[in-house]
Amino acid sequence: MDFRSDNVGAVAPEIMDAMMRANEGTAGAYGGDDLTQKLDDRFSELFGTEVRVFPALTGTAANAITLSALSPPYGSIFCGEHSHIATDECGAPELMTGGAKLMPIAGDNAKVPPDALAEAIARAGTGFVHCSQPAAFSLTQATEMGAIYSVDEVAKLADVAKQQGLAVHMDGARFANAVSTLGVHPGDLTWRAGVDALSFGATKNGAMAAEAIVLFRTDVADDLAFRHKRAGQLLSKMRFIAAQLLAYIDDGLWLDLAGRANGKAQRLTDGFAAMSGAKLEGTGEANEVFVTLPGPVIDGLKAAGAQFYGWPEPWEATNTIRLVTRWDTTDGEVDDVLAQTSALLAQS
Numbered sequence: 001m002d003f004r005s006d007n008v009g010a011v012a013p014e015i016m017d018a019m020m021r022a023n024e025g026t027a028g029a030y031g032g033d034d035l036t037q038k039l040d041d042r043f044s045e046l047f048g049t050e051v052r053v054f055p056a057l058t059g060t061a062a063n064a065i066t067l068s069a070l071s072p073p074y075g076s077i078f079c080g081e082h083s084h085i086a087t088d089e090c091g092a093p094e095l096m097t098g099g100a101k102l103m104p105i106a107g108d109n110a111k112v113p114p115d116a117l118a119e120a121i122a123r124a125g126t127g128f129v130h131c132s133q134p135a136a137f138s139l140t141q142a143t144e145m146g147a148i149y150s151v152d153e154v155a156k157l158a159d160v161a162k163q164q165g166l167a168v169h170m171d172g173a174r175f176a177n178a179v180s181t182l183g184v185h186p187g188d189l190t191w192r193a194g195v196d197a198l199s200f201g202a203t204k205n206g207a208m209a210a211e212a213i214v215l216f217r218t219d220v221a222d223d224l225a226f227r228h229k230r231a232g233q234l235l236s237k238m239r240f241i242a243a244q245l246l247a248y249i250d251d252g253l254w255l256d257l258a259g260r261a262n263g264k265a266q267r268l269t270d271g272f273a274a275m276s277g278a279k280l281e282g283t284g285e286a287n288e289v290f291v292t293l294p295g296p297v298i299d300g301l302k303a304a305g306a307q308f309y310g311w312p313e314p315w316e317a318t319n320t321i322r323l324v325t326r327w328d329t330t331d332g333e334v335d336d337v338l339a340q341t342s343a344l345l346a347q348s
C-alpha cells in the first residue's frame with residue numbers, strides 16, 4: 001500500500017527493454033547518437049508541429065532551464081501558489097534565471113484563476129524600474145492537487161498572459177495523466193492553446209530518469225542549448241535518456257501507463273465516496289486523491305502499513321492525506337487501503 005508518490009514506482013518493462021537495446025556498441029556522445037537525433041522529429045509528430053527537444057534528468061532541471069530561457073534576470077514569473085517551481089525546487093528557477101522573481105497566485109485545487117492572473121500582472125509594475133518585470137506565466141498540468149486544466153482553460157490563461165507579452169510555460173510532470181483523462185490531442189492542450197514551452201514528464205509515469213523540455217517556440221532553442229549544457233543536463237551518454245523518451249511516446253505507451261495510474265485513482269475515489277466519515281477533497285481528475293479522515297483512522301492506516309503523506313504535512317493540522325497512484329499500483333493495494341479505512345472508520 002504505497003501511495004507516497006508516483007516516483008516510488010518501477011520502470012515500465014518497455015522502457016527497460018529500450019534501454020537494453022540502446023546498450024549495444026558505441027554511439028555518439030552528448031546527443032550525437034541516433035536515438036537523440038530522432039527526438040525532434042518524433043516529438044514534432046506527436047505534437048503536430050515543429051518542436052525542439054532537450055532531454056533532462058529531473059523535472060526541476062527542465063522547469064528551471066526552460067524558465068531561464070523565457071525570463072530575464074529581472075523578470076517576474078507568475079505561477080500557482082502550490083506550484084512545484086515555487087514550493088519544491090529549492091530556488092532552482094530563481095538560480096537558473098539569475099534572480100527572476102516568482103509571483104505565486106492562489107486558486108482552488110492549485111489552479112490559477114484567469115482573473116487573478118490578470119490582476120496580478122496588472123499590479124506588477126510593468127515599466128516601473130523598481131519592480132521585477134512580468135516575463136512569464138507557468139501553469140502545472142495536472143496541478144499539484146490533481147486537478148486538470150481543460151483546453152479552454154489553458155487557452156484563456158495563455159491569452160491573459162500573452163496580452164501582456166508574457167511567455168507561457170507548462171510544468172507537465174503529470175502531462176500524460178492530464179491528456180489521458182481529457183482524451184485530447186497533446187497539441188490542443190499546449191501550443192494550439194498558446195503554450196510556448198512544456199516540461200514533459202516521464203519519470204513519474206514509468207521512465208527511469210527522463211524528462212523532456214519541449215519547445216514550441218523554437219526561436220529560443222539556440223539560447224536554451226547553452227543553458228542546458230551549463231546546467232549539467234547535456235549528458236555524455238544521452239542515448240539512454242533518448243531511448244527512454246522514444247519508448248515512452250512510441251505506440252501511445254505514455255497514455256497507456258497514465259491511464260492505468262488514473263484508473264487506480266478513480267477506484268480509490270469511488271471507494272472513499274462510498275464511505276461515510278471519509279471526505280474527498282480536490283477533483284481527483286488525475287492520479288492524486290485527497291481525502292480527509294478522522295485522525296485515529298489515519299494513525300491506524302499508518303500502523304497497518306499504508307504509506308502516504310499529509311497534504312500539507314504534518315497531516316494533523318487538517319487530517320487530509322494525499323494518495324498518489326502509479327502505472328504499477330495494483331488493485332490489491334487499492335482494495336487493501338480501502339478495506340483498512342472502512343474497518344477503521346467502523347471502529348471510530
Ligand SMILES: Cc1ncc(COP(=O)(O)O)c(C=O)c1O
Nearest residue numbers: 058059060061084140144171173
Ligand atoms: C508538479 C511537479 N513538477 C515537477 C516535478 C519534478 O520534480 P523532480 O525534480 O523531483 O523530478 C514534480 C515532482 O514531484 C512535480 O510534482
